Amino acid sequence: MRHNVKGRKLGRTASHRKATLNSLITSLLKYKRIKTTLAKAKETRVVAEKLVTKARKGDLHAKKQVMISIKDKEVVKELFSEIIPKIGERPGGYTRVIKLGRRMGDAAQMAIIELVDYNEVVTARAEQQIN
Numbered sequence: 001m002r003h004n005v006k007g008r009k010l011g012r013t014a015s016h017r018k019a020t021l022n023s024l025i026t027s028l029l030k031y032k033r034i035k036t037t038l039a040k041a042k043e044t045r046v047v048a049e050k051l052v053t054k055a056r057k058g059d060l061h062a063k064k065q066v067m068i069s070i071k072d073k074e075v076v077k078e079l080f081s082e083i084i085p086k087i088g089e090r091p092g093g094y095t096r097v098i099k100l101g102r103r104m105g106d107a108a109q110m111a112i113i114e115l116v117d118y119n120e121v122v123t124a125r126a127e128q129q130i131n
Contacts, residue, residue, distance in 0.1 A: 008043045021047050022069050028095070029075050029083065033114035041097045041111040048113075052094045055079055056087070086117050 010017050024044045027034050036044070047069075055066050063080065070076050087094060093116065100110040 007046075008039050010039060010043065022071070025051060026070050026072055026075055028113060028115070029070065029079055030072070032118040033112060035100070035110060035112050037103075038097075038099060038109040038111040041113040044113055045095045045097055048095055049092060052079075052083070052087070053092070055084055058084065083115065090117075 010020065012020060020040070021044060024034065024036060024040060025048050028044065028048055051066060051069055054062050056062075058080065063076065066079065067073075067076055070079070096114055096116050098112045098114070100112060102108065103110050
């Protein structure tokens with residue numbers, strides 16, 4: 001029975017699952033929007049929300065805690081200098097999961113996970129890539 005069992009295993013060992021989630025969080029903070037499977041998106045949302053909440057404190061200890069999960073120093077710098085000030089006093093709900101259709105190859109349910117305050121930034125970047 002699965003009473004009160006939190007989290008998803010994602011078909012991976014614990015170390016592989018942790019590495020996958022850290023990679024997804026790094027990509028989310030770098031590109032502001034990523035496309036992945038629904039299960040990975042939901043699990044990434046949980047971990048990313050906790051990480052951003054820690055980062056909102058802004059002190060050295062918070063920065064070191066964030067750097068445990070995010071190895072890319074540029075992404076950490078961007079998190080503290082751009083993302084946290086833009087979030088402001090929002091008490092939570094920094095990310096949004098949008099369900100998409102099923103993937104062609106294996107019919108996996110797909111989703112987009114994005115940072116809530118960055119809708120116009122992502123669309124502007126997409127328009128630049130088109131032109």
